[in-house]
Amino acid sequence: MSRLAATFAKLSAEGRAGLVTYVMAGDPDAATAQAIVDGLPAAGADVIELGLPFSDPMADGPAIQAAGLRALAQGASTRGTLDILRAFRAKDRTTPVVLMGYFNPIYIYGPERFCKDAAAAGADGLIVVDLPPEEDSELRPYAKAAGLDLVRLATPTTDDKRLPVVLEGASGFLYYVAVLGVTGTKSAAAGDVQAAVARIKRHTKLPVAVGFGIKTPDGAAAIAKHADAAVVGSALVQTVADAIAAKSDPVAPLHALVRALSAAVRGARAKSSAA
Amino acid sequence: MTALNSFRAGPDERGHFGIFGGRYVAETLMPLILDVERAYEAAKKDPAFQAELDRYLKDYVGRPSPLWFAERLTAELGGAKVYFKRDELNHTGSHKINNTMGQILLAKRMGKTRIIAETGAGQHGVATATVCALFGLKCVVYMGATDIERQAPNVFRMKMLGAEVRPVTSGTGTLKDALNDALRDWVANVEDTFYIIGTVAGPHPYPAMVRDFQSVIGREARAQMLEAEGRLPDLLVACIGGGSNAMGLFHPFLDDREVAMDAVEAAGLGLGTGKHAASLQGGKPGVLHGNRTYLLMDDDGQIQEAHSISAGLDYPGIGPEHAWLHEIKRVNYVAATDEDAIEGFKLCARTEGILPALEPAHALAHVARIAPKMSKDKIVVMNLCGRGDKDIFALAERLGVKL
Numbered sequence: 256m257s258r259l260a261a262t263f264a265k266l267s268a269e270g271r272a273g274l275v276t277y278v279m280a281g282d283p284d285a286a287t288a289q290a291i292v293d294g295l296p297a298a299g300a301d302v303i304e305l306g307l308p309f310s311d312p313m314a315d316g317p318a319i320q321a322a323g324l325r326a327l328a329q330g331a332s333t334r335g336t337l338d339i340l341r342a343f344r345a346k347d348r349t350t351p352v353v354l355m356g357y358f359n360p361i362y363i364y365g366p367e368r369f370c371k372d373a374a375a376a377g378a379d380g381l382i383v384v385d386l387p388p389e390e391d392s393e394l395r396p397y398a399k400a401a402g403l404d405l406v407r408l409a410t411p412t413t414d415d416k417r418l419p420v421v422l423e424g425a426s427g428f429l430y431y432v433a434v435l436g437v438t439g440t441k442s443a444a445a446g447d448v449q450a451a452v453a454r455i456k457r458h459t460k461l462p463v464a465v466g467f468g469i470k471t472p473d474g475a476a477a478i479a480k481h482a483d484a485a486v487v488g489s490a491l492v493q494t495v496a497d498a499i500a501a502k503s504d505p506v507a508p509l510h511a512l513v514r515a516l517s518a519a520v521r522g523a524r525a526k527s528s529a530a
Numbered sequence: 531m532t533a534l535n536s537f538r539a540g541p542d543e544r545g546h547f548g549i550f551g552g553r554y555v556a557e558t559l560m561p562l563i564l565d566v567e568r569a570y571e572a573a574k575k576d577p578a579f580q581a582e583l584d585r586y587l588k589d590y591v592g593r594p595s596p597l598w599f600a601e602r603l604t605a606e607l608g609g610a611k612v613y614f615k616r617d618e619l620n621h622t623g624s625h626k627i628n629n630t631m632g633q634i635l636l637a638k639r640m641g642k643t644r645i646i647a648e649t650g651a652g653q654h655g656v657a658t659a660t661v662c663a664l665f666g667l668k669c670v671v672y673m674g675a676t677d678i679e680r681q682a683p684n685v686f687r688m689k690m691l692g693a694e695v696r697p698v699t700s701g702t703g704t705l706k707d708a709l710n711d712a713l714r715d716w717v718a719n720v721e722d723t724f725y726i727i728g729t730v731a732g733p734h735p736y737p738a739m740v741r742d743f744q745s746v747i748g749r750e751a752r753a754q755m756l757e758a759e760g761r762l763p764d765l766l767v768a769c770i771g772g773g774s775n776a777m778g779l780f781h782p783f784l785d786d787r788e789v790a791m792d793a794v795e796a797a798g799l800g801l802g803t804g805k806h807a808a809s810l811q812g813g814k815p816g817v818l819h820g821n822r823t824y825l826l827m828d829d830d831g832q833i834q835e836a837h838s839i840s841a842g843l844d845y846p847g848i849g850p851e852h853a854w855l856h857e858i859k860r861v862n863y864v865a866a867t868d869e870d871a872i873e874g875f876k877l878c879a880r881t882e883g884i885l886p887a888l889e890p891a892h893a894l895a896h897v898a899r900i901a902p903k904m905s906k907d908k909i910v911v912m913n914l915c916g917r918g919d920k921d922i923f924a925l926a927e928r929l930g931v932k933l
Contacts, residue, residue, distance in 0.1 A: 314717065334830075359833070384556050387554070387560050436718035
């Protein structure tokens with residue numbers, strides 16, 4: 256069983272949702288990013304999304320774009336991202352890591368070589384934001400051959416007619432983008448998310464992780480009542496920006512936020528059944 | 531001629547020109563892009579849509595634009611006869627309005643009430659703000675903070691036309707970042723908003739749609755040339771950033787094998803300096819802004835900043851159909867530097883009494899290079915795609931003149 260499948264099976268057995276944490280590889284620098292990633296599982300992350308820095312992240316908001324540019328300014332690269340992953344995997348054999356980014360750096364690296372190298376470094380899946388199912392034929396076979404799950408995105412605009420197109424060939428989990436917008440801006444209403452998850456579940460057995468716009472432990476808990484996992488990214492990345500602005504170390508505050516989010520996600524369903 | 535050996539048959543149903551083009555967008559946009567494609571396909575087949583567009587192009591834009599025999603320039607260069615396709619005479623001063631008029635009619639047809647656009651030199655922004663004022667639609671234009679500074683007259687124009695100009699400070703604060711922010715806006719406002727892309731780039735169907743709307747330039751030029759000279763020209767010349775004016779002139783001639791085509795990229799400080807905007811001559815294939823095309827980037831696939839004296843050519847990519855025409859060698863891609871363009875500007879002003887925009891000044895630089903090497907019975911048509919009023923401040927500063 257893949258790490259992602261094993262993790263979601265375990266979450267299901269425990270009767271709780273998971274916490275998916277997104278951080279940008281190489282932000283604010285390689286060593287600090289390594290410390291951030293290495294400490295995520297102990298802080299309560301069930302799945303790690305590791306951002307591949309890109310100069311032009313069109314689907315991301317200001318927080319994640321700034322994080323990518325900070326990382327690139329310190330020499331981050333696709334290769335450097337795999338180095339961080341490899342070092343993490345040497346210490347942690349169980350926490351799934353999904354690489355998330357845009358197609359151009361992967362295309363330039365070479366899709367086949369990228370999938371092989373990513374799998375060898377310990378990746379479990381890929382999310383390529385600007386590669387819809389219609390265009391992913393030059394990545395999909397190599398991801399499959401390397402044993403990497405291809406995680407697809409569904410959004411409020413993905414209607415019942417289009418959902419099967421998105422789900423065809425998707426694996427690992429489905430990432431539901433809860434709002435119309437870029438990362439880290441608007442927040443979704445819990446009721447909308449509940450209905451959307453139910454709709455998606457009618458089409459697939461894949462776990463559904465919900466993200467975009469989840470900023471606080473309360474927000475994560477509201478999502479965790481209905482989804483298989485809550486994804487938090489911009490809020491974590493923002494703690495790095497805030498620490499830099501305050502000339503302090505970002506590792507501890509970022510992990511503190513993950514602990515708070517994790518506690519909220521773990522308690523979400525218990526609280527709702529008690530209430 | 532069958533479609534199989536035609537250069538004009540593309541793109542395929544998924545928007546590919548060879549390996550270029552396509553639809554590389556986030557899932558939120560995918561259903562919208564498919565909507566735009568369906569609506570455009572239906573409009574294209576609707577004679578009423580075409581008739582309405584023709585009426586606006588004739589009575590509002592002022593088409594057809596003249597084909598002018600540049601007699602003094604021809605005499606000075608001493609070679610081929612040089613004609614200008616005078617799209618700088620269009621309302622708003624450039625070819626951009628050919629496309630914005632087409633797209634706004636489509637937006638109206640789709641029931642959209644809010645228009646967004648990106649702009650570099652501001653010509654597309656002005657052309658978009660203009661048609662929005664004409665049809666009473668809300669207009670938001672994204673423009674890089676750097677470009678806002680060097681194109682102040684156009685910023686003022688857009689504001690007077692009722693558009694909101696949003697400065698883009700993310701990334702490098704230039705045209706590519708304005709495109710990013712426009713795409714972000716669209717993702718967040720999918721219900722009521724139509725994105726009028728200004729060049730032959732972006733996700734399918736934009737490259738084909740913008741080309742179709744701009745092809746009025748080449749269709750007119752073809753008929754006007756046949757009337758003036760009784761034959762087709764030997765060479766077409768146009769400047770190229772994203773490539774919409776070049777594609778508009780070239781496309782109707784692509785299957786006329788006897789017509790050669792030179793597209794002039796902006797070489798900035800020089801192709802060897804790394805400070806240029808020549809994606810085809812200095813870049814490699816990659817994926818950005820919804821399509822696969824030639825891009826300026828580093829070894830890690832990070833997009834690099836383009837450089838040109840002309841804000842309208844200052845983009846690190848190029849339309850996917852140009853990438854394809856480059857690879858199959860149907861169009862010859864050359865370059866002109868900032869300095870060349872300034873000389874082209876002066877030459878045109880002095881010999882023809884026309885202040886060209888700095889964008890077509892690059893094309894003029896190439897004409898000045900190549901026409902003298904051609905015999906006097908040869909004919910060159912150059913797209914004079916914009917007027918230079920917007921550039922006088924930047925140019926004066928460059929030439930050390932205080933206005």
